Amino acid sequence: MTRAFDVDAVVALAQALVRLPTAVAPGVEEVETAAAALLADTMRGFGWAVTVDDVECGRPNVVAVIDGTGPGRTLMFEGHVDVVTPGEVDSWSFPPYSGDVVDGRLLGRGSADMKAGVAAMIHAARAVQQQGFPGRIIVGILADEEGMMLGAKDFARSDLAGSGIDGVIVCEPEGGEVCAVAKxxxxxxxxxxxxxxxxxxxxxxxxxxxxxxxxxxxxxxxxxxxxxxxxxxxxxxxxxxxxxxxxxxxxxxxxxxxxxxxxxxxxxxxxxxxxxxxxxxxxxxxxxxxxxxxxxxxxxxxxxxPPVNTPETADVVRALVLAHETVTGRPAVLGGVPGTTDGTILTRDAGLETVVYGPGGKWIAHTKDEFVAVEDILTCTEVYIEAALRFLDAPRPN
Incomplete structure (x- = not known):
C-alpha cells in the first residue's frame, strides 16, 4: 500500500520519543525538555513557525502553526509526551524505554500513551502541508498532561487559543474508537x-x-x-x-x-x-x-x-468518522474516554470542540509492557490526513 506520508520517519520519531525518559520522578526537573527540543527541531525542519515556552521549569509547551494557501478553518492536533513512571522495572518483559520494534510492535513506556500519537499527528500535518490546504493547522504538544494539565491550561489562556480554532483532534490511544465524549x-x-x-x-x-x-x-x-x-x-x-x-x-x-x-x-x-x-x-x-x-x-x-460532551454532529467529529471509514473500510465506532485528556481543559477553558482518536489500545495506558502496533500508528496517521483534508475542505489526491 502506498501511503501519503513518510512511513519510516513516523516510526523513527515515535521510537526516538519513547527512548527519552519523560516520566515525572523525584529530583527530575527537566521532564519534557529533551523531547520538546527533538520535536521543535523536527517541525522547524519542515519550515513551520514553532514556539517553545516553559509553563513551569522543565515543562515546555511546543506549538507549531502551519498556514495554508488561503483563508479557511483552523484545525488543531494535540498531544503530550510526559508519561507515568514505569513502576517496578523488573516486572517488565523488556526495558521500559526500549523504543524497539519487535514483531510489529513498538515497545516502551509512552509508546501508546501517547508518543506514537504525537509522531502520527506531526507527520500527518506535514503530509497535508505538502499537498496544500486552505486555512491553518496548529500542532500542540502540551506539558504536564499526566499531572495537573498545566500545559493545556496555559494554552487555553493564550491568544492563539482564542484566535478561532474550529476543532481539535486529541491523539490519545482509544483503540480505534472516535471519542466525542469523556468523563x-x-x-x-x-x-x-x-x-x-x-x-x-x-x-x-x-x-x-x-x-x-x-x-x-x-x-x-x-x-x-x-x-x-x-x-x-x-x-x-x-x-x-x-x-x-x-x-x-x-x-x-x-x-x-x-x-x-x-x-x-x-x-x-x-x-x-x-x-x-x-x-x-x-x-x-x-x-x-x-x-x-x-x-x-x-x-x-x-x-x-467537567465531562466533555461534543456533539456527534460536530464537523470535527464527522470529519474523523468519515476519515476512519475511508481509510480502514470499516464503520467508525463511537466511544468515550474513560479518563480525562488535555481536550477536557481545552473544552472547559477555551470552549473548543474536541474529539479523541489515536493509536494504541484503549486500556493499555499506565500498564507494564506498554506497546503499540506499528500498523496502528500508520493507520492513524492516514486517518489524521484524511480528517484534516475533509475538515479543511482541501482537495484529495487522485
Missing part, C-alpha cells in the same frame, strides 16, 4: 480535625478516625444514589466516587488518639452529574458528620474537570 473528574480532599489524647483516655480527646469511617460509608451511599439517578452512559459507563488515599495516626504512636484524619477522593462523572451540586452534597455530608462528632472539617477541591 469528568474531581480530585478533592476532606480533612477532619479533632483533639489528640492518650489512647488510655480517649474521652479526653475527639477522635477523627470514627468520623472518617462514617464519611466513607456516607460517600459510598451517595455514589449508589447518584448512580441510580443518572444511570449508565452508553459510551462512558458509570459514575464513580472513589476514596483513593487515607491518612490518620502514626504507627509508631499507636497509643495516641489522632486529632486529624484525611481522605482524598477521585470522582469520575458523566454527563448529567452536575459538579456544583455534587460538591455541595459532599460538603454537607462531611459537615454534618464532623458536627455530630464535635470536629471541624476543611474541604479542598484540587481540580475540577
Amino acid at each position: 469528568g473528574a474531581i480530585r478533592m480532599r476532606v480533612d477532619l480535625q479533632g483533639v489528640m489524647a492518650h489512647g488510655a483516655m480517649p474521652h479526653q480527646g475527639r477522635n477523627s478516625l470514627p468520623a472518617l469511617g462514617s464519611l466513607l460509608m456516607g460517600l459510598s451511599e451517595l455514589e449508589r444514589q447518584i448512580s441510580e439517578s443518572v444511570g449508565s452512559h452508553p459510551h462512558l459507563g458509570n459514575f464513580y466516587l472513589t476514596p483513593t488515599v487515607l491518612a490518620a495516626g502514626d504507627p509508631s504512636q499507636v497509643n495516641v488518639i489522632p486529632a486529624s484524619a484525611s481522605v482524598w477522593l477521585d470522582i469520575r462523572t458523566i454527563p448529567g452529574v452536575g459538579h456544583q451540586g455534587l460538591l455541595h452534597l459532599i460538603t454537607r455530608l462531611a459537615e454534618q458528620i464532623a458536627d455530630d462528632a464535635g470536629l471541624t472539617v476543611a474541604i479542598t477541591v484540587i481540580d475540577d474537570r
Whole structure:
C-alpha cells in the first residue's frame, strides 16, 4: 500500500520519543525538555513557525502553526509526551524505554500513551502541508498532561487559543474508537480535625478516625444514589466516587488518639452529574458528620474537570468518522474516554470542540509492557490526513 506520508520517519520519531525518559520522578526537573527540543527541531525542519515556552521549569509547551494557501478553518492536533513512571522495572518483559520494534510492535513506556500519537499527528500535518490546504493547522504538544494539565491550561489562556480554532483532534490511544465524549473528574480532599489524647483516655480527646469511617460509608451511599439517578452512559459507563488515599495516626504512636484524619477522593462523572451540586452534597455530608462528632472539617477541591460532551454532529467529529471509514473500510465506532485528556481543559477553558482518536489500545495506558502496533500508528496517521483534508475542505489526491 502506498501511503501519503513518510512511513519510516513516523516510526523513527515515535521510537526516538519513547527512548527519552519523560516520566515525572523525584529530583527530575527537566521532564519534557529533551523531547520538546527533538520535536521543535523536527517541525522547524519542515519550515513551520514553532514556539517553545516553559509553563513551569522543565515543562515546555511546543506549538507549531502551519498556514495554508488561503483563508479557511483552523484545525488543531494535540498531544503530550510526559508519561507515568514505569513502576517496578523488573516486572517488565523488556526495558521500559526500549523504543524497539519487535514483531510489529513498538515497545516502551509512552509508546501508546501517547508518543506514537504525537509522531502520527506531526507527520500527518506535514503530509497535508505538502499537498496544500486552505486555512491553518496548529500542532500542540502540551506539558504536564499526566499531572495537573498545566500545559493545556496555559494554552487555553493564550491568544492563539482564542484566535478561532474550529476543532481539535486529541491523539490519545482509544483503540480505534472516535471519542466525542469523556468523563469528568474531581480530585478533592476532606480533612477532619479533632483533639489528640492518650489512647488510655480517649474521652479526653475527639477522635477523627470514627468520623472518617462514617464519611466513607456516607460517600459510598451517595455514589449508589447518584448512580441510580443518572444511570449508565452508553459510551462512558458509570459514575464513580472513589476514596483513593487515607491518612490518620502514626504507627509508631499507636497509643495516641489522632486529632486529624484525611481522605482524598477521585470522582469520575458523566454527563448529567452536575459538579456544583455534587460538591455541595459532599460538603454537607462531611459537615454534618464532623458536627455530630464535635470536629471541624476543611474541604479542598484540587481540580475540577467537567465531562466533555461534543456533539456527534460536530464537523470535527464527522470529519474523523468519515476519515476512519475511508481509510480502514470499516464503520467508525463511537466511544468515550474513560479518563480525562488535555481536550477536557481545552473544552472547559477555551470552549473548543474536541474529539479523541489515536493509536494504541484503549486500556493499555499506565500498564507494564506498554506497546503499540506499528500498523496502528500508520493507520492513524492516514486517518489524521484524511480528517484534516475533509475538515479543511482541501482537495484529495487522485
